[in-house]
Structures are given as structure tokens and as C-alpha cells.
Amino acid sequence: VTYCLAMRLDAGLIFLSDTRTNAGVDNVGTYRKLHVLHAGDDRTFVLQSAGSLATTHEVLSRIDRDLTDPGARQSLATVQHLFEAALYLGRLNKEVYAEHAPTVGLGAAATFILGGQIRHERPNILLVYPEGNYIRVSDTVPFLQIGETKYGKFLLELAVRAHVDLETAAKIALGSMLSTAHANLAVGPPYDAGLYRNGTFEVRELRIEEDNAYLRQLNEVWIDQLLDSISHLPPIPADLVEEFS
């Protein structure tokens, strides 16, 4: 499995991916699932992937080839809008899937999150399906997830509700990742984060290892806070159930 999430805040974008891959529990590996793509000074792209690792790698190879091939009819350097980048990515994804699906089947499918900024356009985040189409974040739902999305979703919704800033969103993203990794062994460290401030056209990348002291501290404080929350829940009223009040 995989867990990747991306959030759009007023000041920028946050991306977080795990690195665990598995082809059965006796074949667990570590592969990067967050990629910063360089395609010019007026644009920046972050790509996150879930699903077939083989399809992901071939899509990445094709993106690179199109960027260096002067005869390419389209590339991340030529698209004018982020949604065109998503459709371009979707086309590559469909082509690679079509190439391998006859032998691999549905297991050849990959899903991507593509985020970034082109020129003065508002930074955005889009989810590209194996079928080649996409959805994007909105002001009411400013995050996207791929892979094992259910365990960590409540924290992202909480961040939306709290209108958090970029730094707090980063903490919450890590909390969402830790919740997911705790629940599903097929999601695990190290974690790759990408942090983008609007208009900078530069993504700050960092890899957070399992033994990172801050990650441990964050986890402990979060658990303590949750346990504390339990003690503040209101008592069940007598009329709801006599013997439990």
C-alpha cells in the first residue's frame, strides 16, 4: 500500500508521502513516491504516486524523455496551465497502462497527485486517475489523498476546520501519516515531505527517518492530548441509560 497526501493552504502547498512498497509481506522495500520535477524557472511540480511502481517509473521516464527531446509534442515545460500538466500526465499514465494491462491486468494501474504552480496561476493540487482524467482541491476540501486514505482523513478534515497555517498543517500532515502507518503496516517510514511557498518556484524537500526525535515527540504529545480529551467528554445523561450514569 501507500499513503500520500497533499494540502493547499493560503501560503503554500504541503506534500507528504511514505516510502514503503510491498509485493507480499516477505518482499517489503523502500521507494521514493514523492518527486520534485524541474521543468523551467517559471514553474514547479511535485508528483506523488500510488499503485503500480512499474507504471509510475515508466511514467517518470517518459516525463524526463519529453523534457529533453526537442521533438516532443508536449512536456511539463510546454504546458501553459496546471490542469494541462494533469491531462498530459493522465495521457502518459493511460499509455503506459494500456501497454502493460494485457499482461499485468488491473495491477498495472497507478494514481498520481500533481501539485505546483505555473507562472502567476494560483498554486493547485490535482489527482490524476488511471483513466487519465483528474479532480482538483477546492477551498472547502483543500486536500487530496491517494493509497490508504481512510485512517488519516479525520486529521486533515480537522485542519480544514481549524483554518490552520502552513506550519500547523505540516504537523497535522505528519499526524495523519503516523495514524495511517500505525494502522497499516504496509505504510511506513522514512517519509518524504515537500513544502512549497507560493511564488517561490522552489520546493523544500526533506526526508524524515523513522528514528527522528521530532516525529517521536509529535506522536507522544498527540496521544497524550487525545487521552486528555477523553477525560473531558461529557457524562452520559441518566435518561439515556440509567445504569451507566
Next chain:
Amino acid sequence: VTYCLAMRLDAGLIFLSDTRTNAGVDNVGTYRKLHVLHAGDDRTFVLQSAGSLATTHEVLSRIDRDLTDPGARQSLATVQHLFEAALYLGRLNKEVYAEHAPTVGLGAAATFILGGQIRHERPNILLVYPEGNYIRVSDTVPFLQIGETKYGKFLLELAVRAHVDLETAAKIALGSMLSTAHANLAVGPPYDAGLYRNGTFEVRELRIEEDNAYLRQLNEVWIDQLLDSISHLPPIPADLVEEFS
């Protein structure tokens, strides 16, 4: 979908089920998924179901028939241990599935949680698979879930970590249900709860409607507590990422 959960505490058992059924979003209904089964003064059973409603209903009919048929080779009144009740239930489940699978296919499968107490045996909770076998709770994992289990699991794990009492566990069970219903529209109120104190052989049943004042209050306090928790998370250290500290 469905969400049912059951927890074993030192003092007793807690069961909570939603009631929503759907055969497509334009065909949503309300059906009881929590059943207290009466089979004698020295035993008490609570049954929760997920999956095929038709299979569930036929299993319930067969349980009732066996209880009233003097010629039945086995019933919930004759079993000597809770695990035998689980195997009996598993046999009925397999039989009903086998009867309808040729026409219905995998959609005929149902999964059950069976909890309760027989005589002086320690109260227990078991999960009965469509294949007829079972697993049971343990002291380290004292809860079971069926249906849409992922969204609400973190709260149950928190309750385990906090070694909560029966009343607090009931609040946490409701919190787990509310989290799940919030995330998945196919899980919804009213909710049926069953509360059992060890040795009483009597299950206190209650139905909690959507507009219940306590449910709303619990939800609000819980959200407030979580939002408050966010403000207590430790700052991201400068060495982890300079520009975000």
C-alpha cells in the same frame, strides 16, 4: 455499508451498531443490525451483522426456529460455551450462504459479531466469518469491528491505551461511530447500543436517534478537544526544516 463495534471491558461488554442499509444511494433504508437473543436465564447473546441483509435475516430465522424446535440438534439454548455458539452461528451462516451463493454470488456473504456470556464463563466477543470460523477479542485487543472499520478504529485503540471504564468506553464507542458516519454516508443513525454488565444475564438496549441532544453535545466537545489538541503540538524544529520554524 455498516459499522458495528463491540468492546470487552473489565466490568462488561458494549455493543454499538448503525442502522443504515443501502442498495444504491437512491435506495437507503433503516434496518436493525443489533439483536439481543434470548435463549435461557443462564446465558445472554448479542448478535451484530454486516453484509447481506437477506442472509442475516435467514440466519436469525433459523436461530429462532432451532430455539423453538424440540427436535433441533443444536441451538443457542443447548451450546455449553460461547465458542460453540460462534461455531453454531458459523454453520448456519455457511448453510444460508451456500443456499443463495449460486444465484447471488459473493453478495450473499454476511459477517457477524457474537458477544455475551454463558453461565460462569468469562463474557466474550467473537467475530464469525462467512466461512463459519471465528476470531475472538483478547486482553490486548479487546474490541472487534465489522463493516466500515477504518475510520473509527483509532478511537477504539485509544480507549484500550487509556484503560477506560465501562462508561467512558461507551462514550468512545459513540465517538467512533460518529467519526465513521461523518466519513461514510452509508453509515448512519439511529444507532443501537447494547450494554452488558458481567453476570447480570440482561442486556440494556437503547436506540439513539440522530437528533439526540447528548450525541450532538458529545460530537461538539470532541471536535473542540481535538482542535485544542492541535494548538498543543510541538513546533517543528529548525534543523528539520529551516523555513518552516
